[in-house]
Amino acid sequence: MRSILSSTIRRRTPITVSAVARANGLRFKPTVRVATSSNPQLAFPCLDRLEKKTEELSNSCAIDNITSLEGGPEPSYSKVQTGFQVFKSKVPIFLDNGGYLPEYEIAYETWGKLNKAKDNIILLHTGLSASSHAKSQPYNLKSGWWEEFIGPGKYLDTNKYFIICTNVLGGCYGSTGPSSKDPADQDYYGTRFPIITVNDMVRAQHELIKKVFKVNKIHASVGASMGGMQSLAYAIEFPNEVEKVVSISGCARSHPYSIALRHCQRQVLMSDPNWKRGFYYDNIPPHVGMKLAREIATVTYRSGPEWEYRFGRNRADESKPPALCPDFLVETYLDHAGEKFCLEYDANSLLYVSKAMDLFDLGYINRSRAAKTRLATEQEYKIQANLVEEFSVPTEPYRETVSSATITPEESLRDLQKGMERIAHKDVLVIGVESDILFPVWQQREIADVLRHNDKGGDIRYFELGNNVSNYGHDTFLLSLDHIGPPVKDFLQSKKEF
Amino acid sequence: MRSILSSTIRRRTPITVSAVARANGLRFKPTVRVATSSNPQLAFPCLDRLEKKTEELSNSCAIDNITSLEGGPEPSYSKVQTGFQVFKSKVPIFLDNGGYLPEYEIAYETWGKLNKAKDNIILLHTGLSASSHAKSQPYNLKSGWWEEFIGPGKYLDTNKYFIICTNVLGGCYGSTGPSSKDPADQDYYGTRFPIITVNDMVRAQHELIKKVFKVNKIHASVGASMGGMQSLAYAIEFPNEVEKVVSISGCARSHPYSIALRHCQRQVLMSDPNWKRGFYYDNIPPHVGMKLAREIATVTYRSGPEWEYRFGRNRADESKPPALCPDFLVETYLDHAGEKFCLEYDANSLLYVSKAMDLFDLGYINRSRAAKTRLATEQEYKIQANLVEEFSVPTEPYRETVSSATITPEESLRDLQKGMERIAHKDVLVIGVESDILFPVWQQREIADVLRHNDKGGDIRYFELGNNVSNYGHDTFLLSLDHIGPPVKDFLQSKKEF
Numbered sequence: 001m002r003s004i005l006s007s008t009i010r011r012r013t014p015i016t017v018s019a020v021a022r023a024n025g026l027r028f029k030p031t032v033r034v035a036t037s038s039n040p041q042l043a044f045p046c047l048d049r050l051e052k053k054t055e056e057l058s059n060s061c062a063i064d065n066i067t068s069l070e071g072g073p074e075p076s077y078s079k080v081q082t083g084f085q086v087f088k089s090k091v092p093i094f095l096d097n098g099g100y101l102p103e104y105e106i107a108y109e110t111w112g113k114l115n116k117a118k119d120n121i122i123l124l125h126t127g128l129s130a131s132s133h134a135k136s137q138p139y140n141l142k143s144g145w146w147e148e149f150i151g152p153g154k155y156l157d158t159n160k161y162f163i164i165c166t167n168v169l170g171g172c173y174g175s176t177g178p179s180s181k182d183p184a185d186q187d188y189y190g191t192r193f194p195i196i197t198v199n200d201m202v203r204a205q206h207e208l209i210k211k212v213f214k215v216n217k218i219h220a221s222v223g224a225s226m227g228g229m230q231s232l233a234y235a236i237e238f239p240n241e242v243e244k245v246v247s248i249s250g251c252a253r254s255h256p257y258s259i260a261l262r263h264c265q266r267q268v269l270m271s272d273p274n275w276k277r278g279f280y281y282d283n284i285p286p287h288v289g290m291k292l293a294r295e296i297a298t299v300t301y302r303s304g305p306e307w308e309y310r311f312g313r314n315r316a317d318e319s320k321p322p323a324l325c326p327d328f329l330v331e332t333y334l335d336h337a338g339e340k341f342c343l344e345y346d347a348n349s350l351l352y353v354s355k356a357m358d359l360f361d362l363g364y365i366n367r368s369r370a371a372k373t374r375l376a377t378e379q380e381y382k383i384q385a386n387l388v389e390e391f392s393v394p395t396e397p398y399r400e401t402v403s404s405a406t407i408t409p410e411e412s413l414r415d416l417q418k419g420m421e422r423i424a425h426k427d428v429l430v431i432g433v434e435s436d437i438l439f440p441v442w443q444q445r446e447i448a449d450v451l452r453h454n455d456k457g458g459d460i461r462y463f464e465l466g467n468n469v470s471n472y473g474h475d476t477f478l479l480s481l482d483h484i485g486p487p488v489k490d491f492l493q494s495k496k497e498f
Numbered sequence: 499m500r501s502i503l504s505s506t507i508r509r510r511t512p513i514t515v516s517a518v519a520r521a522n523g524l525r526f527k528p529t530v531r532v533a534t535s536s537n538p539q540l541a542f543p544c545l546d547r548l549e550k551k552t553e554e555l556s557n558s559c560a561i562d563n564i565t566s567l568e569g570g571p572e573p574s575y576s577k578v579q580t581g582f583q584v585f586k587s588k589v590p591i592f593l594d595n596g597g598y599l600p601e602y603e604i605a606y607e608t609w610g611k612l613n614k615a616k617d618n619i620i621l622l623h624t625g626l627s628a629s630s631h632a633k634s635q636p637y638n639l640k641s642g643w644w645e646e647f648i649g650p651g652k653y654l655d656t657n658k659y660f661i662i663c664t665n666v667l668g669g670c671y672g673s674t675g676p677s678s679k680d681p682a683d684q685d686y687y688g689t690r691f692p693i694i695t696v697n698d699m700v701r702a703q704h705e706l707i708k709k710v711f712k713v714n715k716i717h718a719s720v721g722a723s724m725g726g727m728q729s730l731a732y733a734i735e736f737p738n739e740v741e742k743v744v745s746i747s748g749c750a751r752s753h754p755y756s757i758a759l760r761h762c763q764r765q766v767l768m769s770d771p772n773w774k775r776g777f778y779y780d781n782i783p784p785h786v787g788m789k790l791a792r793e794i795a796t797v798t799y800r801s802g803p804e805w806e807y808r809f810g811r812n813r814a815d816e817s818k819p820p821a822l823c824p825d826f827l828v829e830t831y832l833d834h835a836g837e838k839f840c841l842e843y844d845a846n847s848l849l850y851v852s853k854a855m856d857l858f859d860l861g862y863i864n865r866s867r868a869a870k871t872r873l874a875t876e877q878e879y880k881i882q883a884n885l886v887e888e889f890s891v892p893t894e895p896y897r898e899t900v901s902s903a904t905i906t907p908e909e910s911l912r913d914l915q916k917g918m919e920r921i922a923h924k925d926v927l928v929i930g931v932e933s934d935i936l937f938p939v940w941q942q943r944e945i946a947d948v949l950r951h952n953d954k955g956g957d958i959r960y961f962e963l964g965n966n967v968s969n970y971g972h973d974t975f976l977l978s979l980d981h982i983g984p985p986v987k988d989f990l991q992s993k994k995e996f
Contacts (some may be wrong), residue, residue, distance in 0.1 A: 005646030013686075028754070036682055036685075037680060037682055037683065037684035037690045038597075038598070038600055038680050038681070038690070038692075039598070039686075039690055039691070040597075040599040040684045040689045040690070040891050041689060041891070042689040042690070042891055043892060043893040044689075044768070044775055045892070045893050045894050045895040045896075046765070046768075046895060047768060047769075048893070049895060050769070050859075055527075060956060065599045097819055097820050098819060099536075099537040099538075100536070101535070101536065102536050130538075139813065153568060157553050160715075164765035180619075181539045182535060182536050183536070184534055184535055184536045185534035186765065187534075189536075191539060191540045191542075191822070192535045192536070192537055192538070192539050192540070193535040193537070194536075195820045196818065197819075234991070235713070252995050253804055253811060254811070255805075256805040256806060256808075256809045256810065256811065256812075256827075256828040256914065257797075257800075257801075257802035257805050257806070257990050259811075259828055260797045260805065260828050260829070260832055261797060263793070263824070263826075263829045263832060264790070264793050264794045264797060264832070265789055266822060267544070267793065268766050268790050270544075270545060270822065271544070271545075271548070271770075271786050272769075275770065276607060277542055277545065277943040278540075289769075291767050292762070292765055292769060295761070295762050295765065296762045297842075298796065299755075299758045299759060300764060304691075304753065304754075304938065307753075307754040307758065308754060308755070308907065309774075309903070309907065310901055310902050310903060310904065311754045312752075312754065312903030312904075312907070312910060313751060313752070313753075313754065313859060313903075313904060313910070314900060314902075314903045314904055314905070315896075316896040316897065316899065317896045317897060317898070317899045318899070319899070320892055321595055321596060321693065321891060321892075322595050322693045322857055322894055323693075323891070323896065324515065324689070324764060324768065324849055324850075324853060324855065325895065325896070326761070326895065326896060327763075327856075327896060328756075328757050328856060329754075329898060329900070329903070330754040330757055330761070331757065331758070331761045332763060332895075332898055334758055334762070335765075337516050342946065351822055355820065358826065359820055361811060368978055372747075393538050393539070393540055393541045393819060393821070394541060394543070394818055394819075394821075395543050395546070396543050397543040397544060397547060397823065397824065397833075398543075398813075398814040398815045398818055398821065398823070398824060398825060398830060399735075399814065399815060399829075400814045400827060400830055401814065401815045401817070401828070402812060404808050404809065404812075405807070405809055405811075405812045405827070406810075406812055407810060408811070408814070409806065409807065412810060418631065428996075435933070439804065443712040464996070469799060482983065484789070496504070
């Protein structure tokens with residue numbers, strides 16, 4: 001129990017150094033005696049730790065700036081991934097929302113062997129922050145993010161299939177992204193990187209498939225979460241160059257609630273003073289903003305029932321008094337999750353890839369507009385247009401031209417049906433998880449329903465894992481492999497045998 | 499469409515002033531031509547606006563410091579609320595987790611008239627950030643937060659009942675909270691304010707009822723959200739001094755998912771450099787952290803289906819390119835919600851009251867421990883103990899003494915049953931909302947089930963508003979009055995007539 005002083009005694013005591021420290025917003029030393037306070041000053045060990053980290057990173061910047069003319073510490077995420085191959089395109093890619101990359105690189109890894117008929121490729125897509133390292137391989141022996149799902153005789157069977165996984169365009173694990181240098185001036189792209197979409201990502205992957213493997217048709221496009229988006233997008237972009245599509249915990253378009261959840265993460269990250277509008281590469285990375293963004297994200301990746309069972313109302317240390325710093329077990333868990341991630345991924349990549357997820361929409365209107373925009377950019381590029389006098393990125397906050405949705409849910413559904421008609425003849429497997437709040441099951445059903453509505457003869461399969469099977473929420477695809485695996489394996493083998 | 503320069507032309511152009519501006523993390527002027535970039539630099543009008551606000555607040559601090567020896571601008575929330583009455587207690591309140599307030603004030607407003615029998619009081623409890631101003635009254639004509647719910651002939655009928663609403667202990671609308679001055683040294687409490695609980699809040703309210711109105715038993719304790727927690731807590735603390743209990747979208751104890759959601763808000767707020775560990779009252783308030791925290795909170799207050807219908811995938815201005823600043827309609831909505839709130843409530847109050855919600859647990863173990871702690875503090879106070887040499891607030895991050903919950907859900911339920919036995923003979927109305935993710939319906943059912951299980955003859959009523967009735971989520975009690983009102987009105991009148 002905390003001790004107290006009676007107010008009578010306390011009022012007699014003069015103001016100590018602590019009042020000055022407080023006024024300056026300085027850290028409280030536990031040894032400082034605040035004899036003038038009715039209750040003890042709360043301690044903030046979580047902030048102490050963040051400040052210490054900033055200091056350490058600041059020192060490492062200083063050292064690095066002395067020893068290297070290049071300036072800036074190497075971000076840790078660039079060291080995290082090794083052993084991947086790189087496809088370099090000298091041909092530009094024109095993007096869905098305008099802008100382009102004059103050249104780009106796509107990091108990838110492979111497992112299994114390409115057969116002679118060249119018809120056994122599975123293109124595996126990643127979620128938001130994952131690298132191409134889905135499974136250990138000779139050049140990188142570390143476990144991958146789907147280690148147990150891929151391998152000889154496993155759900156993605158490397159005895160049968162040749163599996164390719166890429167790091168997405170905009171990422172930071174070997175593919176071109178905001179942390180890459182702009183060929184125009186050899187300086188970091190930062191937020192001069194153009195806005196990208198999920199469809200832009202898959203068009204870059206398609207170049208890899210064509211140019212490196214010289215294959216006309218892949219066996220399957222497979223992915224979960226943002227990987228599920230890519231999986232569908234690949235088929236939409238190249239319907240005749242893919243045999244089967246697997247979308248796990250993905251969607252056909254982002255819904256406003258998931259946009260809101262990602263919005264909060266982005267705004268928190270962008271408010272970190274160390275983010276510096278994306279130009280932090282020679283300075284301290286915005287590790288605090290990244291940590292906080294990851295904590296918010298983690299809440300959306302899991303489910304209430306899981307945490308109810310796992311953490312309950314347990315405090316991390318019942319012997320300690322309640323605190324504003326992490327205190328309940330679920331809080332220390334989130335804190336660790338954020339801490340672990342904060343230097344493992346590039347902040348700008350998080351912003352751009354997160355935004356790409358918001359923009360995901362396979363509806364006809366959106367995809368038609370994107371195609372037009374790309375074409376226009378390409379034409380300007382070809383005539384070497386020099387029209388950059390005025391930038392079209394508005395510097396005023398966007399004002400609502402409407403106060404509510406201008407398209408009814410019914411109209412929106414018809415637009416999606418029209419947009420997805422292109423792949424309604426394909427075999428598509430959709431898997432949803434009832435406890436997922438980020439990509440809720442109604443979105444999973446929507447994919448299957450829209451494809452079936454179009455009724456073009458595709459084998460549309462829909463599986464839903466109920467709360468009785470998995471309460472891991474959105475992360476189920478990483479944690480309940482034996483529930484996700486069997487329908488995937490069966491679907492990949494159906495009809496055609498290798 | 500955005501214009502582009504070919505990379506050939508661009509590479510010839512020398513680096514401009516913009517590169518320097520970037521390196522310094524400065525704001526980009528729209529007129530600056532970045533001729534060396536493949537794509538235009540993104541604009542960040544949302545950050546421009548925040549910087550401008552900081553500047554304005556900084557200027558107002560400076561002016562205020564010149565014109566006033568008191569120092570610091572008056573926080574706007576202290577001007578927001580007027581026309582309330584104040585109960586001043588010179589008797590200390592001892593708190594559930596140790597610590598105490600040597601004296602305190604509770605702001606309150608009333609509607610209707612106390613009858614002669616003094617048996618028509620309804621004590622109305624607020625949610626996290628609300629003031630005592632539930633309804634307009636002669637001293638404050640502004641609409642209150644339950645304006646249409648209260649009044650002659652309305653659901654809380656002022657012709658029958660005398661309604662009292664307080665600002666909670668720890669709040670900033672007239673009651674003692676972290677923005678109050680500590681009598682020990684006449685300096686702001688800041689984070690020297692002790693950790694409080696919902697039960698501490700209701701014990702302060704109880705003093706008001708006893709000392710000001712000199713009433714032995716109130717007719718009903720009514721509240722929604724944190725108000726629902728208080729409503730139950732009041733009955734648990736004083737089971738024989740309340741006739742009826744109404745808990746709307748409340749709970750019997752906080753679950754880890756809701757703790758996680760509030761944790762994120764607190765961590766974001768505490769990471770704002772202007773928060774200064776709670777001692778910002780003479781400086782710029784942490785308006786950015788407050789805005790972000792409110793945006794996260796807003797996501798938890800509403801529901802996906804509502805936003806699907808209301809905003810859809812509409813962008814705020816379809817004619818503008820996608821941006822990392824608020825862009826989709828749901829984003830500009832969240833941005834406005836955060837902006838509106840950021841100076842309307844005290845940051846420290848938000849932290850303490852939010853923490854009080856996390857700590858809410860009517861289980862027997864928790865309540866017994868709290869009672870012991872309070873008694874021990876009171877005894878130390880009485881003997882004028884002077885034991886404050888060492889503070890017991892640990893300065894090291896809490897280490898998990900366990901890795902997962904140490905109590906099974908079944909044991910936890912039995913503890914709750916034991917804790918709530920005290921009010922199982924009372925009449926209790928519980929209302930839950932299916933679309934509420936913050937206080938999900940299973941928590942509402944839990945309250946009713948636990949009370950019914952104890953089977954002590956109370957009239958336990960349970961109403962659930964399905965998704966077909968309200969998709970407003972947690973905020974339903976503010977928005978669907980005509981669905982919440984009828985069962986409340988009927989329950990308050992049942993058995994006893996005034």
